[in-house]
Amino acid sequence: MNIQQGHISKEYNDELEQLRLQVLSMGGLVEEHFKGATDSLLKGEIVKAQNISKNDFKVNAMEVEIDEGCSNVIARRQPAAIDLRNVFAVIKIVTDLERIGDESQKIAKFASELKINIKTTKFYTGLKKLAKNAINMLSSALNCYARLDVDKATKVVQMDSTLDNEFADLNLLLTNCLIEDKKNIEDILKVMWCARSIERVGDHAKNICQYVVYVAHGNDVRHGNSE
């Protein structure tokens, strides 16, 4: 499906395409921040963590700019049907992307404060797996949006319950570590907050995919509603 179909005005087409490209560009930046944040957590790459905090303003500025673009298109073009759904999805998706930016910043902050050698901990493998799967979900969600791929989007939505289970297992393990390892309570708590943020990124990726389904089919599949 191509959002450029069916318009008489080339200028209008260009405006919609511009919005779409802006979302993908914001998505790319946010993806980079999230990967960088998990790298700084898992590999101790502190420079990456510092860059994320320094550059979060770019994510915020993109959110404001894209929202403004949506307002302009609505005011001047009176979008209907799939065009309106596209603009509506953009308005919602940028909120999710901005929050992924926030979660990345939180992870980066905690990662740069950690004193433990995370690679030698009992929870390293679980944390790495959680991060890998959340990165995969986010990356897939952005691909689904780029290609309006509904089948893939539906699969990504389903992946979220696996991520939730992985997070629950990891949280249990971290709680046991807290009980056993009294010396590193503060660090383990920071890892818990990071794990929580990673799990939240999965939720936002799921939201993005639900908007992809909405754009293509017009039905709102949020909150388990398949009608």
Next chain:
Amino acid sequence: MNIQQGHISKEYNDELEQLRLQVLSMGGLVEEHFKGATDSLLKGEIVKAQNISKNDFKVNAMEVEIDEGCSNVIARRQPAAIDLRNVFAVIKIVTDLERIGDESQKIAKFASELKINIKTTKFYTGLKKLAKNAINMLSSALNCYARLDVDKATKVVQMDSTLDNEFADLNLLLTNCLIEDKKNIEDILKVMWCARSIERVGDHAKNICQYVVYVAHGNDVRHGNSE
């Protein structure tokens, strides 16, 4: 300022007013859930906790319904200027309200699992204060939206840094409790998650107030942007 000014079509006025009333109604329900959740946490009112989990679907259904209403108004009315800003704000605000509903559900769940007598803990006073201030922020944010009260909205936005500081203090206290009280680690962790959720509600209340400023003045004050 009154959103009913300046339209020729009474029907269009009614549609915009209807959206506004729906947001206030969803806000009222979410406020009730959040108050109930903090009551169940602080007073052990488990029945309230159960009701919140049972009724979260209503919050979700309202979000979907209001979004649909916004789509219809955009498609049929081509809103401009303050009307468009109103619709835009509705689309954003319902997302914040839905997430407050989610946070309330999380608090209620943890509250119903607690084994400790929270009133006898060292962190009870701090937790109670945090909850009281977050409830106050949410309630004020909804009043600001109802009356389009920009002055008050600006004050509520400023209140968020106080709430953040209170959360940081409480978190420090809870961390110390974790170190001292090894018997109740799981419960203290649950209270930490609840405190985090309460602090997040403050963030959402702040977002709502920033949209109130945007509706009234047309400038986007998110992310500390005062232009």
